[in-house]
Amino acid sequence: MKPDFTERLLRGLYSLALYALLPVTIYHLVWRGFRHPAYLSRWNERYAFYGDKVAQDPTMQRTLWVHAVSVGEVAAAAALINTLLKKYPGRRMVVTSITPTGSERVQALWGDRIEHVYLPYDLPGAVGRFLDRYKPSQALIMETELWPNLLFGCRDRGIPVAILNARLSARSLRGYRVLAPLVSRALRTVTRVCAQTAADSERFVLLGARAESVVVTGNLKFDVTDRDDADAFVETFRRHAGRRMVWIAASTHPDEELPVLLAHRRLRRRWPDLLLLWAPRHPERFRPVVDRLRSAGLRTATRSEDRMAGKDDAAFVIDTLGELPMFFGVSDVAFVGGSLQDIGGHNLLEPAAAGIPIVTGPHLHNFTQIADALKAAGAMRVVESDEVLGDELDVLLGDPELRKKMGKAGRALAESGRGALARTLTAVRL
Template structure:
């Protein structure tokens, strides 16, 4: 694939700006490190310094953080099962994403942080790992990395690709460069027609873009879910109403406390399961709930809620879906502030009624479909969300209608996984062939 006119000058300006800003990457790592100590570690990976030993040739998948890792999980699990001979390198940007990769796959895959998009760093990353295939989840568009893959003949797929109208506007200044980088990609596998159109407006060619659906619909229900629910109910000791606040952000925490106080006025034995989005907030939300006057339990310390707990903090990763299944109704955060929302399909897949706030630009298509199907209720403010929660907690029949609709919608939406596997099959590394004596038969490994 040949360079387009103007690419060199645009890349030079972009790279020069990144080098000027590179001291701020250190400031970012240090400032984040005071809140999450993991940011003080593994800086060599952030700048692609790996030592003298080259890595093993691999196929590479990038998922920026926990949400993208979870979305990629069905795909990675299928590929590990179908092609155990392939060495996978999975990159993330956040420590929580790193923890989720380790929790899901352990030593079955190699994990490093994606380096900053500096020309030297991206070149060292590609030379070290020598990927024969690059799979990038959702909306990670780093020009130097994409151009580097093009120059080395590495096919790149952007999978489960989404691009909100807000993100498209955010790329306005970089659109001439991003458009050229996008046109080096073999395929953009978009979640929806609207996402496909926005990628084309950003610069992708119509022939590059396919609409394959959303991998999040192929979410796997956790194994042993019935036993988990049974253990939860046994620990609770009596039939109590339960609601769950999931993936909440710092600015939403006071709203959650206010909601729970309002709801407890009607149901004094109501239990809140609270799962903050970021691990650095675990201790803080425990303190907030304690200051509000409730007895507070936590998953790591107590395992299960105690009969007199008013709040139970889910301070672990990877268990949110199982706890959704224990809740009568769930509020999904990142939606009372202009963050864009979080995964609405996970609670629907395990039978929880779903309520969210108004800021849903990262899940516009999913939220629209769920609302139209009767599987989602959207409040335009924290007070409106509290009213919806109160209504649903008091109406088991309405909750049942919502959970049935949500389960049906998830089942009908499945299929993107198989389409994605078929899309990338031709570019998976060839199976190694064992050398056999003359006259023998070579066997693929």
């Protein structure tokens, strides 16, 4: 389908605005680089200039391209990518991300089995250079990466696009209002939208996706399988840390750090040997969290330096990527962050699958259906403010039967949701 005048006009205005904002992209990279030095490297990839970078074996057959913006999307895509690598060993696999943490996780999981670069900014020239270099025969985009020039560029080159594990909250739908005329046209170029829920599918259609292209396949995060070494990890952890109660604060944001610290100090007055496992959401918060704990007089070890918590440690900071699920397996209660701040919440399925009760704040709009299901099953409790976080944790830590009941309900819900991977592969005909 050739672009009409309205599309050309909208694309032109959008692209002109992006080019005008080029200095802002550089400022953003520098600003992020002060907190996370990895943002200061590989700038050429963000504008699709690859220089002498050697692509993977050009004799390999048609390219499969998967885009997973950051760590969470990489986790959701992991089972899919592993399946594709086994099913199509002769095909070239390119995986893109946007964040350095996503990049690190991609390379840790697959190394040189795939080729990885950053997805370039949504500038027409950069998008064209990326697509012409890698020539994907299929684009598989995770969750909600709706970049107009990228989608139009794929259509113009005859590259079918599928949006997998697609989610679109009511808030995000409202956020697209300004660009709705352009985004709706771009969405109509997508050949398949594999939505997590019926509500997500309805919102994608409202935004502009063709109804016949949208199918509900479920959440790929349900299909994450247990690690083979999970039991051995638990035993090793207990041997070093001792067999005591443990709670975990997962994927926290800056404004949640003080409530977590205050809750832990209060809880240790009742249980002096209670251990806190703490995994900040972003790497730039690893060191500040360690410093904050130690300044509060709490003996603190870290995953990167000490590997395991010791018997005398009051806190243990998980300052590595991709290991959080293992630590859910040694915890008695999980607080999942991004929920006391108005972020929208983070992955609730990992602690549910580990069979431990979950506590969150009230801001869960990114995981509305999963949160509602976990609450209805009795697997999760929501606190309305940071002041009562410690109260809820106190109740759960003091009631082993309640913890067992909630954990069992969460695990059952997680297991009942599996099958999204098979439905996705069928829907996209991979």
